[in-house]
Amino acid sequence: MIRFILRRMLASAAILLVLTFAVYHLLDFAMDYFFDLRASTSPNIDQLFESRRRLLNLDTPVTLRYFDWLAGVGGCFIGQCDLGTAWVSGQEVTSQLQGAIANTVKLVTAATLISIVMGVLIGVISALRQYTGFDYVITFVSFLLYSLPVFWVAVLLKQYGAIEFNNFLNNPVVSWPVVIVFAVIAGLFWMGAIGGDARRRVIVFASATVVTFAVTAYVLLTGWLESPRIGLIGTALVSAGFAVAVTFASTGLRNRRALAAALITVVVGLLLYMPLQNLFYYVEMNIPAMLGLLLIALVIGAAIGIALRGPDRSASARTGALTALLMSIVVFCDRVLQEWDRYVAMPQINNRPIATIGAATPNLQADFWMGMLDSFTHLLLPSIALILISFALYTRYERASMLEVMNQDYIRTARAKGLTERTVVMRHGLRNALIPVTSVMAVDIVTLIGGAVITETIFGWSGMGKLFIDSMNRNELDPVMAYILITGLLAIAATLLADFLYGLLDPRIRVTS
Amino acid sequence: MTTFIPGPRGQGAEQPGDSQDSIETKDIAGLSQGQIVLRRFLRHKGALVGLITIACIALFCYSAVGVGPIPGWWQYNHYSSNPVLNPQGAPTMSLPAWLGGDGFAIGQHPFGQDDIGRDNFARVMKGTQISLMVMVVIGVVGLVIGSVIGALAGFYRGWLDNVLMRITDGFIILPTLVVGAILGKMVGGASAIALALALGLILWPTLARLVRGEFLGLREREFVDAARVTGASDLRIMLKHMFPNSMGVIIVNTSLLMAQAIVLETALSFLGFGITSPDVSLGQLINEYQSSFATRPWLFWWPGLFIIVIALCINFVGDGLRDAFDPRQKRVPSKRVMDRAARRNAKTAGDAAGKGAAS
Amino acid sequence: MNTILTVRDLGVEFWVGDEWFTAAEGVNYELRAGEVLAIVGESGSGKSQTSMSLMGLLPRNGRATGSARLGDRELIGASEAELRRVRGNEISIIFQEPMTALNPVYTVGFQIVETLRVHTDLAPHAAKERALELMRLVEIPEPERRFGHYPHQLSGGQRQRIMIAQALACQPKLLIADEPTTALDVTVQAEILKLMRELREKIDSGIILITHDMGVVADMADRILVMKRGKVVEHGTAQEIFTDPKDDYTKQLLAAVPHLGASFSAAEAQEAAQAQEDDSAVLVGGVFAGVTEDASGPAIPLESNELFLHDSVRGTPSTTPALELKGASIEYPKQGRGPAFRAAHAVDLRIEGGEVVGLVGESGSGKTTIGRAAVGLLPVVEGTLEIDGTDIARLNRKRLRELRTRISIVFQDPGSSLNPRLPVGESIGEPLFLHEGLKGAALSARVESLLDSVELPRSMRNRYPHELSGGQRQRIGIARSLALDPMLLIADEPTSALDVSVQVRVLELFRQLQEEKGFACLFISHDLAVVEMLSAKIAVMRHGYLLELGSPREIISTPQHPYTQRLLAAVPVPDPEEQRRRRTARDALLEQEQTVS
Numbered sequence A: 001m002i003r004f005i006l007r008r009m010l011a012s013a014a015i016l017l018v019l020t021f022a023v024y025h026l027l028d029f030a031m032d033y034f035f036d037l038r039a040s041t042s043p044n045i046d047q048l049f050e051s052r053r054r055l056l057n058l059d060t061p062v063t064l065r066y067f068d069w070l071a072g073v074g075g076c077f078i079g080q081c082d083l084g085t086a087w088v089s090g091q092e093v094t095s096q097l098q099g100a101i102a103n104t105v106k107l108v109t110a111a112t113l114i115s116i117v118m119g120v121l122i123g124v125i126s127a128l129r130q131y132t133g134f135d136y137v138i139t140f141v142s143f144l145l146y147s148l149p150v151f152w153v154a155v156l157l158k159q160y161g162a163i164e165f166n167n168f169l170n171n172p173v174v175s176w177p178v179v180i181v182f183a184v185i186a187g188l189f190w191m192g193a194i195g196g197d198a199r200r201r202v203i204v205f206a207s208a209t210v211v212t213f214a215v216t217a218y219v220l221l222t223g224w225l226e227s228p229r230i231g232l233i234g235t236a237l238v239s240a241g242f243a244v245a246v247t248f249a250s251t252g253l254r255n256r257r258a259l260a261a262a263l264i265t266v267v268v269g270l271l272l273y274m275p276l277q278n279l280f281y282y283v284e285m286n287i288p289a290m291l292g293l294l295l296i297a298l299v300i301g302a303a304i305g306i307a308l309r310g311p312d313r314s315a316s317a318r319t320g321a322l323t324a325l326l327m328s329i330v331v332f333c334d335r336v337l338q339e340w341d342r343y344v345a346m347p348q349i350n351n352r353p354i355a356t357i358g359a360a361t362p363n364l365q366a367d368f369w370m371g372m373l374d375s376f377t378h379l380l381l382p383s384i385a386l387i388l389i390s391f392a393l394y395t396r397y398e399r400a401s402m403l404e405v406m407n408q409d410y411i412r413t414a415r416a417k418g419l420t421e422r423t424v425v426m427r428h429g430l431r432n433a434l435i436p437v438t439s440v441m442a443v444d445i446v447t448l449i450g451g452a453v454i455t456e457t458i459f460g461w462s463g464m465g466k467l468f469i470d471s472m473n474r475n476e477l478d479p480v481m482a483y484i485l486i487t488g489l490l491a492i493a494a495t496l497l498a499d500f501l502y503g504l505l506d507p508r509i510r511v512t513s
Numbered sequence B: 001m002t003t004f005i006p007g008p009r010g011q012g013a014e015q016p017g018d019s020q021d022s023i024e025t026k027d028i029a030g031l032s033q034g035q036i037v038l039r040r041f042l043r044h045k046g047a048l049v050g051l052i053t054i055a056c057i058a059l060f061c062y063s064a065v066g067v068g069p070i071p072g073w074w075q076y077n078h079y080s081s082n083p084v085l086n087p088q089g090a091p092t093m094s095l096p097a098w099l100g101g102d103g104f105a106i107g108q109h110p111f112g113q114d115d116i117g118r119d120n121f122a123r124v125m126k127g128t129q130i131s132l133m134v135m136v137v138i139g140v141v142g143l144v145i146g147s148v149i150g151a152l153a154g155f156y157r158g159w160l161d162n163v164l165m166r167i168t169d170g171f172i173i174l175p176t177l178v179v180g181a182i183l184g185k186m187v188g189g190a191s192a193i194a195l196a197l198a199l200g201l202i203l204w205p206t207l208a209r210l211v212r213g214e215f216l217g218l219r220e221r222e223f224v225d226a227a228r229v230t231g232a233s234d235l236r237i238m239l240k241h242m243f244p245n246s247m248g249v250i251i252v253n254t255s256l257l258m259a260q261a262i263v264l265e266t267a268l269s270f271l272g273f274g275i276t277s278p279d280v281s282l283g284q285l286i287n288e289y290q291s292s293f294a295t296r297p298w299l300f301w302w303p304g305l306f307i308i309v310i311a312l313c314i315n316f317v318g319d320g321l322r323d324a325f326d327p328r329q330k331r332v333p334s335k336r337v338m339d340r341a342a343r344r345n346a347k348t349a350g351d352a353a354g355k356g357a358a359s
Numbered sequence C: 001m002n003t004i005l006t007v008r009d010l011g012v013e014f015w016v017g018d019e020w021f022t023a024a025e026g027v028n029y030e031l032r033a034g035e036v037l038a039i040v041g042e043s044g045s046g047k048s049q050t051s052m053s054l055m056g057l058l059p060r061n062g063r064a065t066g067s068a069r070l071g072d073r074e075l076i077g078a079s080e081a082e083l084r085r086v087r088g089n090e091i092s093i094i095f096q097e098p099m100t101a102l103n104p105v106y107t108v109g110f111q112i113v114e115t116l117r118v119h120t121d122l123a124p125h126a127a128k129e130r131a132l133e134l135m136r137l138v139e140i141p142e143p144e145r146r147f148g149h150y151p152h153q154l155s156g157g158q159r160q161r162i163m164i165a166q167a168l169a170c171q172p173k174l175l176i177a178d179e180p181t182t183a184l185d186v187t188v189q190a191e192i193l194k195l196m197r198e199l200r201e202k203i204d205s206g207i208i209l210i211t212h213d214m215g216v217v218a219d220m221a222d223r224i225l226v227m228k229r230g231k232v233v234e235h236g237t238a239q240e241i242f243t244d245p246k247d248d249y250t251k252q253l254l255a256a257v258p259h260l261g262a263s264f265s266a267a268e269a270q271e272a273a274q275a276q277e278d279d280s281a282v283l284v285g286g287v288f289a290g291v292t293e294d295a296s297g298p299a300i301p302l303e304s305n306e307l308f309l310h311d312s313v314r315g316t317p318s319t320t321p322a323l324e325l326k327g328a329s330i331e332y333p334k335q336g337r338g339p340a341f342r343a344a345h346a347v348d349l350r351i352e353g354g355e356v357v358g359l360v361g362e363s364g365s366g367k368t369t370i371g372r373a374a375v376g377l378l379p380v381v382e383g384t385l386e387i388d389g390t391d392i393a394r395l396n397r398k399r400l401r402e403l404r405t406r407i408s409i410v411f412q413d414p415g416s417s418l419n420p421r422l423p424v425g426e427s428i429g430e431p432l433f434l435h436e437g438l439k440g441a442a443l444s445a446r447v448e449s450l451l452d453s454v455e456l457p458r459s460m461r462n463r464y465p466h467e468l469s470g471g472q473r474q475r476i477g478i479a480r481s482l483a484l485d486p487m488l489l490i491a492d493e494p495t496s497a498l499d500v501s502v503q504v505r506v507l508e509l510f511r512q513l514q515e516e517k518g519f520a521c522l523f524i525s526h527d528l529a530v531v532e533m534l535s536a537k538i539a540v541m542r543h544g545y546l547l548e549l550g551s552p553r554e555i556i557s558t559p560q561h562p563y564t565q566r567l568l569a570a571v572p573v574p575d576p577e578e579q580r581r582r583r584t585a586r587d588a589l590l591e592q593e594q595t596v597s
Helices: A002-030 A045-055 A062-078 A093-097 A100-128 A133-147 A150-170 A176-194 A198-221 A231-250 A256-271 A273-282 A287-307 A313-337 A340-345 A368-406 A409-416 A421-459 A464-473 A477-505 A507-512 B023-028 B033-043 B045-065 B120-156 B158-173 B176-187 B192-200 B205-218 B222-230 B234-271 B282-292 B297-325 B335-344 B346-358 C047-054 C080-086 C108-119 C124-137 C156-168 C186-203 C214-220 C238-243 C248-256 C266-275 C367-374 C397-404 C424-436 C440-453 C458-462 C470-481 C500-517 C528-534 C552-557 C562-570 C576-596
Strands: C003-016 C019-032 C036-040 C062-070 C091-094 C174-178 C206-211 C223-228 C231-237 C281-284 C287-291 C323-332 C341-351 C356-360 C380-387 C407-410 C488-492 C520-525 C537-542 C545-550
Touching: A002 A062, A002 A477, A002 B158, A002 B176, A062 A477, A093 A100, A093 A464, A093 A477, A100 A133, A100 A368, A100 A421, A100 A464, A100 A477, A133 A176, A133 A368, A133 B234, A133 B297, A150 A368, A150 A421, A150 B234, A150 B282, A150 B297, A176 A198, A231 A256, A231 A313, A231 A421, A256 A273, A256 A287, A256 A313, A273 A313, A287 A313, A313 A368, A340 A368, A368 A421, A409 A421, A409 C091, A421 A464, A421 A477, A421 B158, A421 B176, A421 B234, A464 A477, A464 B176, A477 B158, A477 B176, B033 B045, B033 B297, B045 B120, B045 B297, B120 B158, B120 B192, B120 B205, B120 B234, B120 B282, B120 B297, B158 B205, B176 B192, B176 B234, B192 B234, B205 B234, B222 B234, B222 C407, B222 C424, B234 B282, B234 B297, B282 B297, C003 C047, C019 C047, C019 C062, C019 C206, C019 C223, C019 C231, C036 C047, C036 C214, C047 C062, C047 C174, C047 C206, C091 C156, C108 C124, C108 C156, C124 C156, C156 C186, C186 C214, C186 C562, C206 C214, C214 C238, C214 C576, C223 C238, C223 C248, C231 C238, C231 C248, C238 C576, C248 C500, C266 C281, C266 C552, C281 C576, C287 C552, C287 C562, C287 C576, C323 C367, C341 C356, C341 C367, C341 C380, C341 C520, C341 C545, C356 C367, C356 C528, C367 C380, C367 C407, C367 C488, C367 C520, C407 C470, C424 C440, C424 C458, C424 C470, C440 C458, C440 C470, C470 C500, C500 C528, C520 C528, C528 C537, C528 C552, C537 C552, C537 C562, C545 C552, C545 C562, C562 C576
Parallel strands: C036 C206, C036 C223, C091 C174, C174 C206, C356 C520, C356 C537, C407 C488, C488 C520
Antiparallel strands: C003 C019, C003 C062, C223 C231, C281 C287, C323 C341, C323 C380, C537 C545
């Protein structure tokens, strides 16, 4: 495995080398270094040309300049990165890159994670309900999303997701017909997703519609949107829901021990709720501390599962840990949302919380929690723009892959053993259907990096993509080359990650290599 | 979904006896390969609607504003200014009364006008023309390069395969949008055709990989060996035996490539590295008018709508083609449909059961 | 004995196109505990579907009618939850293809444990213990180690054993074995059948054995149900069906099965065997079946890769052979990073003009490799391969092209050997077009005469391969290979993908054509009985080595290499009485090898 990865890395490095070489020459040909001088009527125009030529070292052949640049890149290995200069502004490329890489990675990671989870989920359901109305609607929607140009969506999101939604937040009035239609659509969605015979469909439809309607009505009537919070009761309800859902998906509700483990985990979490609030109040938090707390939560969840003993300790432990993970996220969100009122009232925000420009509000005097909230509001729209498209890809792919798997002989064997349909799907179907998805992941991440160029430009998100477009427009070669280099590295990292996941999921690869 | 009758696997190879048809092939008995594909395609409603829509759009946009010197039937062109009719140049088209409009009318400028009074309908039609043309050219270039590279790599394998596939990897590492932007800047808005040719050079890798995979599979098939034993040349084997059997993969993926192409072209034009003013394309129109979204939303909506409809239609056509070419794709209707049809045939079924009991 | 399963008027229908098609109807039978019921039929007879419907495992477009009662529980139309309790617990199933029937991403141990834990309250470690016990029961070597292995790490036979262990996990009342040995080599098949026979005594469940192989039926079945196109045509005890079949179809089916030792008389073989020094060999019907119980060890060790030549093939004829391999080693060229794979080692083989030589061996023996090398599809890396006196490796492109008009090949899978996008007439005509430049009417006339010679209607030339049945496609394949009147024909398992009744007709046609045209032929097959029907000499291969060469009688009644002996002993013959005697002799043979090794 290690030899395999090393070989892959070496091959990738070689490809990257050739790629940068080719792109450097192409760019040199494409760039107009004198774009600002062409229209100039200045009397010393020749001199200006000459000094520009000297500034950019244009008398040296382009191939030599490339190796010069490469030598600078090579410096990174000994801690002396020199990626050149953006000549228009005179900034070092390395300083331009600061923050930009992190911002883009943040954007792409958020979009990838969310679209994989949602895409796989919807894709699997769509496959299991093949040739039903639900499947047709999902197919249509995913094609529609797939056909949407990112830039168009982004502009629309900016208009409706931010400007109009902020207006709405300041004066939240909703017409009831809209709420009812929304509730009915939600009812239809759940009915289609859960399926079953006529009676079950009616029950699912009715209950989903009523619940959606009730929740929406509650949100609107209590003014929840103006100051959203979850609170202890909300945490309890949502976590208990997660506990049941996790148990259903991982072991089935008939495994009472696992269910108990999940629910006890929720109770323990609730008992810790107040102490945690105090901790958050008195101690300044940061990311490592949050991760540490998450780890503790996972250990507690797993420990509860193990403490319950019984024949299936590992399954209970897994259920407990998963519940703990989801519950920690709820508690985290709860704490972040507690900042909402203060945040919205900040002069820089001025009651318009959904941001359209940049990755963070400048000059915001914020502690950890408000900083988090601030990044969320900034991440929201650009991620949605990216997710919509990549979500469609995963849905299509997972659907196809699941259909393929469910026709395999071993699925028939699993059924012939007398396993429940849930076990057949989750254990024997899903695991195999995830294998090909890993190979799409690498391609999709590259596509997302491309999509980020557009969203970053539209949302003024100072990441790599915006750097690329701005430098292209200013005819600065070095920052563009830095972009190519880093994008290439990211793509290679994504491919390696995909290979790794593939090996993890598929023993045929793992054992033989 | 495949509807294998779950016979033992080897029965796939174990053919039904002379003159006996298996149940699986009952519905395709007596049809040639092409007829089967056509029949399956026509059964895919989405694909059919998509194909018709795209044909209509093409016909409409080319006839409306004409091509080159040939004038179209629309009175305005995409570049000259006209007196602004409605305030801000709002569309003159109105919805019929039952949809809440003021009675159906097209008016002088159905899609509205821009700030200097140019007719938006003419501009959108011209933009659609260019975008469609770019899309087709990219599709053709991608198709040719992708198939040839994939075929050579898959057929000869060895070092040639290695070299070609590493090149393909190189193309896949960078987002197409980024390479497209660089090429677009090189071509520098010279002409739509030049841009299309350049973009065709970067969209082939997916197709090449798929064709290679297909050829690797086909070259293990016995009919290829049979041709080789008969003494057919490599070229003949590829052209006569392997390409016709890869047509499914090639056609399906070319259609998907074209859907990708139109999105790429419009995105590049939007960023200013594709079609640039005074030429128009759908993406270029959105780019030009994005700042006036709040004041003149129609300038933004119409070109966007056309991009989406075209891309959506092509995706549906591609999906229909995929289903049509995939022999395993067979539809199983839902239980309700089967039951309903079964009730319809209840009488005949009853007879058959009676006979079965008698024997 | 108590009846465990009562099937009444069972029917299966499939929804195709726009209506229900009947796959089986009016099936009636009963099964008692400890009994083996074989359901026999060719493909499309509905034998699998009726059994799958017992477990409610028909595909989504299928439905079952009638009644099937397991004890007093009705299975047809039972609810999903009820069926789930039955599946794997009271009825379990063994599928044909153990590679695809086991989930590739879980260990085999886990997959057995899973079955146990769905239906019982066993704790994980207890379930593991029980699974190991089951693995021991099905004779998996080193069960503790194998427990953690993935299916791809096991051999085909071991995988099938795992399938059986899994099926037996909950001590089912009814075991359905759906072509359990079709995908396996004949020696492995014999082992699995032996295992199943032993288990049958231990577990006392009823077994439904679905198969097309009359030999397997003769080996296992108590009662037999013969199906044809969805209907039961005959039902009776094994003895009745084999000795006194009533229905024409059953008779035809039995007659179509190639029978070992049919090419010579049993008495003659007995005589020849007695002439040998060693008289411990047991012959049943003139066919080597094994050894007597007190036999001493074999003269040649089992691992030996030396070639044994029988009397009839010693000496060197003076004529130029059609095909001659001298110390020929053949390799599959390396692919990517994988090294080259040597599939045949220093093979010496000679085929005279107009002679048919049969080449037998199990999968991976290298028999196909030799066929492919003979037509130039694989390179000979050591030694020489001469066709009609010319070394094929030394030829330039042009001469090779000339030589190609004189050799041709018929492939195994008739579905894959014809280009699906070409009308079959064009496939047949391709060699004529390429080498003789025939076009238009001249080409048509030749294609039509070729169709005549393989007894197909001329109108078929415009059809596409998918419109033809397997037998018709194979006839087309033969017509194409004969287009240029070759002097050497390689036939690579030409009938192994066909049903027996079709196989017998294709083989008959093949023999007629061979006599008529007089080409030399290398006939490759895994089936000794088929090879015997056609060949003047038989060669046996294993792991890339040629082990034994002789006339059919010599190979079949007096095999010398222990591997050939094992191969012969493993072939089940379609006669229960004979098969029983063969079994005893075979057990003695295996016993003897164990004591020697």
